[in-house]
Amino acid sequence: MSYRDLRVERLAVLTALALQTASQGTAQSTSRTAITVDATTEAASNPLLRSGKDNGAVMAELSIMPEYKVTDERGNTLDLDVVATVRSYSRLYPTYVLGSVTAVRGFRQSERLSGTATLGVVRDLPVDLPTTGIDALVAPQSIRTTINGAANLEWRPDSRTTITPAISALRATYGGDTVLRATRSGQAQLAYGRLVAARTTIGVQPLFAISQTAGQPTLERYALVGTVEHGLSSVMRLNFDLGAEYLPAVRDARLQTASRGAATYVVGSLRLCRETLRLDACVAGELGSQVSALDGFQRARSLHT
Structure with missing residues (x-):
């Protein structure tokens, strides 16, 4: 469970703009490209778990998320996802540049055999993880x-x-x-x-x-x-x-x-x-x-x- 202060009250405004295109490569294969822009604001009493009092701040975050997916005639897939995020706070905390790049290759040999391989690089804050641990x-x-x-x-x-x-x-x-x-x-x-x-x-x-x-x-x-x-x-x-x-x-x-x-x-x-x-x-x-x-x-x- 998150160790954030239980008194934290959040005010979030979320807007998203998605631009999506799909193309038919051949009669058997397809590809899809999409770009999502996500803007978020949030107010918290202690967003980065500082010690002491008066640690509240308003956070503004902008993320750009392009993605590309291709599927061939046998059902094999390749997914490329990129997330680029800039996060700023109204006081006390620095501006962070975060993001990730992930590639997922899926293959389907038959109805009985399939698999996936994943490779990724992530730049984040430990406090953002779904299960906030001792590192955060x-x-x-x-x-x-x-x-x-x-x-x-x-x-x-x-x-x-x-x-x-x-x-x-x-x-x-x-x-x-x-x-x-x-x-x-x-x-x-x-x-x-x-x-x-x-x-x-x-x-x-x-x-x-x-x-x-x-x-x-x-x-x-x-x-x-x-x-x-x-x-x-x-x-x-x-x-x-x-x-x-x-x-x-x-x-x-x-x-x-x-x-x-x-x-x-x-x-x-x-x-x-x-x-x-x-x-x-x-x-x-x-x-x-x-x-x-x-x-x-x-x-x-x-x-x-």
């Missing part, structure tokens, strides 16, 4: 630059079974005078799902993750989670995960002692979504460990929409 509390005004990549395959050996191996990697660095350090992390998981009723799928998901923060020993994380996905109606869907994670003991190579003992924790999540042609809305809660640039894996609880 320690250095809320530091700019974070991340390079991330991910790939997954989805295999359907029969009409009721789905097997999805996935890998991902991330490198994060922080600008400014901050105690946060460069961090690298990676994750591998294998998800198995089985349709047991018309609207219900159950499964299991083993996971392995590794994290290394500059000046700190390498950390490992193992997890095993059971999953349930149930359609409450034609537009309402519920996802529930519950399991356990194990963090092995960490040894300090310089002192030859254990700097952190082994630990086992409960992990889980609950997500309720309403999906229609005009609007997708979700409420989600999570309990588990997330990568931190301060001290490796940190336990985190979150509730967000």
